[in-house]
Amino acid sequence: MSVARVTELSATSETSFEDAIQQAITRATQTLRGVEGAWVKDMNILIQDGNITGYKVNLAVTFVLEG
Numbered sequence: 001m002s003v004a005r006v007t008e009l010s011a012t013s014e015t016s017f018e019d020a021i022q023q024a025i026t027r028a029t030q031t032l033r034g035v036e037g038a039w040v041k042d043m044n045i046l047i048q049d050g051n052i053t054g055y056k057v058n059l060a061v062t063f064v065l066e067g
Contacts, residue, residue, distance in 0.1 A: 003065045004036065012056045017043050020057045034064035 011024035021040065029035050039060045046054035 004062050005065055006060050006062050007032070008041070009059045009061055010056065011059070012046070012054045014054055017055045017057055020055050021059065024057060024059050024061075028059075028061045028063075032061070032063045033066065035061060036064060037062045 007028075009024045009028060011020045011027070013019035013023060021038075025035075025038060028038070039062075040057055041060055042058040044056045045052050046056060
């Protein structure tokens with residue numbers, strides 16, 4: 001039997017939603033072992049002076065607990 005945990009992450013990119021997702025997954029796999037999947041919970045754009053300045057994602061990342 002395995003037990004998993006879900007943690008939420010937010011990431012922002014100046015170029016795209018895909019880049020923001022990749023940044024979050026890269027960071028998660030650097031600090032968490034056993035990452036198995038992620039769910040994109042929310043996607044937002046950041047706007048300044050009528051222009052898109054960033055792409056923000058909120059992810060739920062699932063990883064298996066050791067032991």
